[in-house]
Amino acid sequence: MKFxxxxxxxxxxxxxxxxxxxxxxTPFEVSFQREVGxxxxxxxxxxxxxxxxxxxxxxxxxxxxxxxxxxxxxHPGKKLLAPAGxxxxxxxxxWVSYVSSDLRPCLVPLFGVEDMTTSEPARAEIKAWAxxxxxxxxxxxxxxxxxxxxxxxxxxxxxxxxxxxVTTWIKYDVDTSKYTHLTAWRARVAARPTIHRVxxxxxxxxxx
Numbered sequence: 388m389k390f391x392x393x394x395x396x397x398x399x400x401x402x403x404x405x406x407x408x409x410x411x412x413t414p415f416e417v418s419f420q421r422e423v424g425x426x427x428x429x430x431x432x433x434x435x436x437x438x439x440x441x442x443x444x445x446x447x448x449x450x451x452x453x454x455x456x457x458x459x460x461x462h463p464g465k466k467l468l469a470p471a472g473x474x475x476x477x478x479x480x481x482w483v484s485y486v487s488s489d490l491r492p493c494l495v496p497l498f499g500v501e502d503m504t505t506s507e508p509a510r511a512e513i514k515a516w517a518x519x520x521x522x523x524x525x526x527x528x529x530x531x532x533x534x535x536x537x538x539x540x541x542x543x544x545x546x547x548x549x550x551x552x553v554t555t556w557i558k559y560d561v562d563t564s565k566y567t568h569l570t571a572w573r574a575r576v577a578a579r580p581t582i583h584r585v586x587x588x589x590x591x592x593x594x595x
Contacts, residue, residue: 389415389431389440389441390405390415391417391440392414393416393437398438398451400455400548400549400552402585403548404545405458406581406585407548407579408462408465415427438450455548467543479538479544482539486550490524490550491556494553494557496516521557525557525561529566536575538572551573551576554573555594
């Protein structure tokens with residue numbers, strides 16, 4: 388399996404899960420800043436986005452949530468995702484969707500507001516809106532983690548690394564220290580040997 392990845396992107400989440408299950412894969416680094424691996428990536432994914440997986444059968448799969456589900460299903464013994472048809476599986480996938488579709492998009496105005504408008508008052512309003520939405524989401528996440536070891540309770544699942552990555556980005560713009568349940572959970576995730584190894588490999592230890 389070929390794994391096209393770039394540090395500090397959603398491919399980091401896939402990297403974490405690949406290491407968590409002990410999957411065999413061939414990594415292909417993509418750097419948009421250094422223009423490394425771009426042609427190779429676009430040859431299999433015309434959108435030129437990571438993460439991108441090419442299976443041993445030649446199938447191409449993109450989008451982190453779909454890739455995470457595939458990896459978990461390929462390694463059922465690791466129990467990163469409950470069996471098909473179970474409510475536990477659906478709840479886990481709901482968390483993955485929530486992080487991808489509701490939480491992460493709130494960061495777009497913060498990271499890209501300069502490209503949205505040249506009006507300083509408009510930029511201030513957009514940022515204020517995004518920060519307000521983020522704080523609402525952080526309150527929800529923090530309360531959801533109360534009394535839980537992992538997102539789903541006692542079991543580490545694919546919901547943990549994706550939430551971990553997105554909340555790492557949030558830390559750049561929002562002080563998350565007051566969310567005590569979130570902070571304690573993030574420390575547990577970062578301490579997992581496989582997660583720590585990926586953070587070290589991608590030079591991200593100082594970011595968490």
